[in-house]
Amino acid sequence: MFATSLGHDGAELRPLEPCQAEEYFANIERGREYIGQYVALPTVATDVASARAFLQSYADKAAADAGRLFGIWLDDTLVGGVLFRTMDVAAGTCEAGCWLEPSAVGRGLVTRATTVIIDWAVEQRGIHRVEWQVSSANKASINVARRLGMTHEGVLRESYPYGGVRHDMEVWSVLAPEWRARRAARTAD
Template structure:
């Protein structure tokens, strides 16, 4: 299996494809409660069939050049994911998303995965603007956006209805020139 190293501590970014539905479900079962606090993914990935359907939908997005999904591995185990939920190459825009199971939090895995995928989107695919949408109360996700050098564009007030509660949703983004500048500066 090919993989991109995310450091010398066993962290890797790998493709995440429909044939890995069982591994993806096991990972989601380990992170279901934690991930589900702010992210609807555990409600979508409930069993083997829905796990495969979710990964198949991303395989089709990739084939249409409209999105991507990658697995984050730690010592060989799938512990998280990073995705481009939307990608519009003609417009030069993309929206990124992420999650980790609890054992993988606090190691910089998502920030490192984000750097690899956003570098690819910006440098190889000509994406100009990468967005990050998150609930205003999701402090760890906002911290990732900050760590990536993103700027808060604005707030969609009470736009996110999740498990019966309305939340403000923040939109953060980074533009290609700022991304390159931050990468040059070693951020």
């Protein structure tokens, strides 16, 4: 299995597969309350079997070229991940997302991991538009979108019913030419 270094702090990005259901479930358990504030992953992974089914659904998406799931490991412990929730290669669009347990917050892991997968989507899969949808209350994820150089496009008012509350969802995106220009500027620094 491949691993991509996310820097000198022992962080790695790797595919997250059904055979890692126990490790994924342990990650969700450690961060259940924190992760579950804005995303439904903890409600989907309620035990190892449901965690395996979720990971299998992403293995199926990968086989259909319709999504991808990657874990973030810190010192060989799965602490979160990034994903393409949707991917339409023919249309050149995808939606990226993330989760992270509290012990790994504030290290830039999600920004670094998302940079890797957006590079891959744009350069290897020909994706033109990468979207990031986030609850307006999720300031940490909004800050990731900003650090990635995404443009705030608007708010889908009360569009996401979750936890008995209807959440406003912000839509952020970056287009392939913008992403390439930003990467060239980073390389020039």
